[in-house]
Amino acid sequence: MLETNKKRKFDFSALRRSNILTPIAALLFIITLLSILSPHFLTVSNMINVLRQVSIIAIVSVGMSYTILTGGIDLSVGAVVALSGVVTAILLKNFNVNIYLAIAAGLAVGIISGATVGTMVSSKIKMPPFIAGLAMMSIVRGIALIITGGRPIYDLPSYFSFIGGGTLFKIPFPVIIMFVIYIIAFINLKFTKTGISFYAVGGNEEAARVAGINVKRIKTLAYIISGLASAVAGIILASRVMVGESIAGFYYELDAIAAAVIGGIRMNGGEGSIWGTLIGALIMGFLKNGLNLLNVSTYWQQVAIGVIIAGTITFNLLKKS
Amino acid sequence: MDSNNGKNEKKYILEAVGIQKKFGGVTALNSVDLRLKYGEILAIVGDNGAGKSTLLKIISGALIPNEGKIYLEGKEVKIKNPQDALNLGIQMTYQDLALVDCLNISENLFLGREICKKVFGMNFLKLKKMRIEARKHLESLGIRTVSDINEKVRNLSGGQRQVIAISRAVFWGNKIIILDEPTAALGVRESERVMNLVKTLKSRNISVIIISHNLNHVFSIADRVVILRHGENVGEREIKETDGDEVVKLITGAEFAGKELK
Numbered sequence: 001m002l003e004t005n006k007k008r009k010f011d012f013s014a015l016r017r018s019n020i021l022t023p024i025a026a027l028l029f030i031i032t033l034l035s036i037l038s039p040h041f042l043t044v045s046n047m048i049n050v051l052r053q054v055s056i057i058a059i060v061s062v063g064m065s066y067t068i069l070t071g072g073i074d075l076s077v078g079a080v081v082a083l084s085g086v087v088t089a090i091l092l093k094n095f096n097v098n099i100y101l102a103i104a105a106g107l108a109v110g111i112i113s114g115a116t117v118g119t120m121v122s123s124k125i126k127m128p129p130f131i132a133g134l135a136m137m138s139i140v141r142g143i144a145l146i147i148t149g150g151r152p153i154y155d156l157p158s159y160f161s162f163i164g165g166g167t168l169f170k171i172p173f174p175v176i177i178m179f180v181i182y183i184i185a186f187i188n189l190k191f192t193k194t195g196i197s198f199y200a201v202g203g204n205e206e207a208a209r210v211a212g213i214n215v216k217r218i219k220t221l222a223y224i225i226s227g228l229a230s231a232v233a234g235i236i237l238a239s240r241v242m243v244g245e246s247i248a249g250f251y252y253e254l255d256a257i258a259a260a261v262i263g264g265i266r267m268n269g270g271e272g273s274i275w276g277t278l279i280g281a282l283i284m285g286f287l288k289n290g291l292n293l294l295n296v297s298t299y300w301q302q303v304a305i306g307v308i309i310a311g312t313i314t315f316n317l318l319k320k321s
Numbered sequence: 322m323d324s325n326n327g328k329n330e331k332k333y334i335l336e337a338v339g340i341q342k343k344f345g346g347v348t349a350l351n352s353v354d355l356r357l358k359y360g361e362i363l364a365i366v367g368d369n370g371a372g373k374s375t376l377l378k379i380i381s382g383a384l385i386p387n388e389g390k391i392y393l394e395g396k397e398v399k400i401k402n403p404q405d406a407l408n409l410g411i412q413m414t415y416q417d418l419a420l421v422d423c424l425n426i427s428e429n430l431f432l433g434r435e436i437c438k439k440v441f442g443m444n445f446l447k448l449k450k451m452r453i454e455a456r457k458h459l460e461s462l463g464i465r466t467v468s469d470i471n472e473k474v475r476n477l478s479g480g481q482r483q484v485i486a487i488s489r490a491v492f493w494g495n496k497i498i499i500l501d502e503p504t505a506a507l508g509v510r511e512s513e514r515v516m517n518l519v520k521t522l523k524s525r526n527i528s529v530i531i532i533s534h535n536l537n538h539v540f541s542i543a544d545r546v547v548i549l550r551h552g553e554n555v556g557e558r559e560i561k562e563t564d565g566d567e568v569v570k571l572i573t574g575a576e577f578a579g580k581e582l583k
Contacts, residue, residue: 193435193444196424200432203421210383210419211433212404270423 022315023263023279026308030283034290041290048172054285055174056081056240057255058278059233061263062185063114063226064256065277067129069189070222071202071269075133076117077230077256079140081249084109084234086144089153089244092160099160106235107228113140114227118220137253144246153244164240174236181229185274198222202269258305259284262312283308333392334359334528335380335411335497340389342375342552349375350386351552357497360526362519364539364560367549368572373532376549377499380530381413382406407433410496414486414503422475427455429474430489462488462521480511487518491527498522500531504538516542536565548572 035042060077067074088106091097097105113136120132166173189195197218200208209215233252238244263280265272284305291301335357342350350372357363365373378384380391382400391398393409400406406413413419420429431451437444455470464484474482483503490498500519504512512535519542522529533539539546540560548556548571556571 188443191445191448193437193446196428196432196435196446199424200421203423204419207419207421207432210381210403210413212407213433266423270421 020264020273020276020279022312022319023276023283026262026312027279027283027286030286030290034286034293038290038293040293046289046293048170048175050282050285050289051175051178052172053289054281055172055178056233056237057252057259057284058178058281059174059181059236060230060249060252061256061259061277061281062181062274063229064253065260065263065265065272065274066185066198066222066225068257068260068265068267069198069202069269069272070219071205072121072129072219072222073133073257074114074117074223074226075130075253076113076136076140077226078249078252079137079144080110080113080227080230081234081237081252082246083113083140083144083147084231085238085248086148086153086244086246088235089156089238090147092156093153093244099157103163103235106238107231110227110229110231110234111224112227114224114230115220117227118223121223122216122219133253141246148244148246150246152246154242156238156242156244160239161242162239164236164238164242174240177232177236181232182274182278189274194218194221199270202266203271255281255284258309262309264312264316332358334394336392337376337380338390338392340376340379340391341387342372342379342384343387349552350379352389353549353552353554355380355547355554357528357530358545360523360528361544362523362529362531362542364543364546365530365532365549366534366536366539366546366568366572370551371549371572372552373549374501375552377413377501377530377532380406381411381499383413407493411499412490412493412497413499413501414483414490420474420482420486420489423473425471425473426459426477426485427452427470429485430455430458430492432489434493458492459488462491462518464488464518478511480507480514483507483511483515484518487515487522491522491525497528497530500529502532502534504533504535512538536568539568540565550574 031042040046060081064074064077084106087109088102091102091105092099117129117132117136120127120135121129163173168176189198197208197213200211200213201215201218205215208218230249230252234249237248259280260272260277261267261280262283263272263276263278265277287304287308288301291304296304333356335355337353337355340350340353340355341348353372353376355365355376365376367373375384379386379389380400382403382405385401391400393411398405398409400409400411421432424432428451435444436447436451436454438447439445452470459470474485477485487498487500487503490500503515503519507515516538519529519531531539531543543560546558546560546563546568547554548558548568550572558567
């Protein structure tokens with residue numbers, strides 16, 4: 001018989017289904033281990049520090065998660081981080097544009113780029129997302145280099161620094177922006193019709209189409225969200241270092257993919273929680289930070305991240321079989 | 322047949338006339354007619370590649386015919402995509418089940434037609450209401466093999482999945498339900514459950530078109546059978562007036578069957 005849960009008890013099974021327990025366990029393990037190893041690790045200031053460092057990649061990872069959920073991937077995110085930062089910086093410095101307009105222009109870069117990738121992926125020719133992203137990555141990075149002539153744009157107006165450098169109740173702005181974006185993404189994915197459509201398209205595209213979901217629209221939307229999130233990250237990054245750089249955001253696509261995958265977003269699409277992605281980004285952030293505190297070389301940090309990726313995936317696969 | 326034309330409006334819920342479909346140079350369907358009566362279970366049989374799935378995909382909007390007309394309750398309708406078919410009350414459950422593995426039962430039942438509440442122009446899901454409705458619906462169909470409405474479809478057995486897929490069709494396609502090989506790859510007991518569910522549909526006055534390779538199933542539940550061969554409709558029989566031999570002959574081509582018998 002179908003049972004109705006009369007009692008309002010904690011729904012542990014939902015947590016189990018969401019594939020998020022492994023990354024939570026990994027995060028707790030890493031925090032515990034590093035707290036024991038380094039007295040400087042588990043302090044409020046260090047935690048805030050890590051959150052600030054993580055925020056930019058974490059924001060990029062939100063967009064990446066959307067594209068992976070629909071069964072795709074967006075390799076252009078790093079380049080979009082660069083171009084959006086560059087565009088905003090140039091408008092502020094060389095054209096004295098109003099800051100809100102400059103930011104809007106930076107965000108528009110992300111939306112246009114995302115819409116282009118999305119159109120390529122969801123159009124009739126069905127370009128593989130990997131290829132579409134690769135092409136766009138090169139195009140966008142190239143444009144950033146052309147605009148700047150390859151030189152960094154320094155001496156941005158000081159009022160621009162509030163985005164990346166400002167704080168609210170001692171919490172850095174980027175961290176607040178990050179949480180706001182995650183909450184919006186969570187509500188969108190979990191509680192809206194559009195949100196469930198991302199999962200449906202990634203889980204079984206044909207079924208989604210037959211059920212009347214506009215698959216093209218959903219896919220394109222995922223890449224637009226990805227472009228937009230990357231643009232937000234790019235503007236925050238430019239504001240934090242007060243430089244617009246065409247080489248910003250190198251390898252961010254790989255970090256973002258790693259965050260999503262460690263966080264339990266299924267590479268084939270259709271499965272995963274956005275909080276998992278945040279935890280994935282935090283795992284990488286805490287690990288890098290802790291290993292820095294322990295004076296472990298960045299070369300070994302790379303190895304450690306690789307082991308974590310392989311380890312969590314292995315664990316998830318073993319759990320399923 | 323022609324003398325019945327005047328009565329067709331009452332007699333047939335669905336008529337597909339002169340359906341032609343080509344894939345490149347290959348003619349998958351050559352001027353096929355199909356008529357479905359109110360509240361009947363119509364079986365479509367034929368060998369692999371006879372055009373069964375193609376025909377049903379056309380009726381359900383997944384494919385568009387090169388020629389031919391479709392009438393629903395006597396009125397001509399244009400079915401250009403699955404959504405059109407759904408809006409007309411025609412729902413197909415596909416061979417690959419058309420369920421999304423990673424979503425739960427309730428989400429699958431409501432897929433594409435979620436109960437929503439508009440807030441700031443965004444469609445927010447009424448999750449609780451959907452779960453309650455989903456439970457009610459499954460109970461009303463006498464489905465007792467599924468214990469948790471929040472269970473992901475991936476974790477269900479083949480039979481349970483098929484039952485959910487059909488329930489979903491009942492949920493939305495309240496006039497005509499098309500089943501493509503609903504018992505393929507199912508065990509005996511699970512097939513039995515699915516067949517019972519199909520009978521329940523009939524008792525609800527839903528018209529069912531069913532593709533099956535299993536002639537036992539066809540003879541146990543169908544009212545009528547249409548036989549396709551090489552993209553053509555080669556015969557229609559009332560189940561009571563035919564037998565397995567005749568149907569097999571029609572499926573394989575009488576000549577071939579004749580040789581076999583000698």
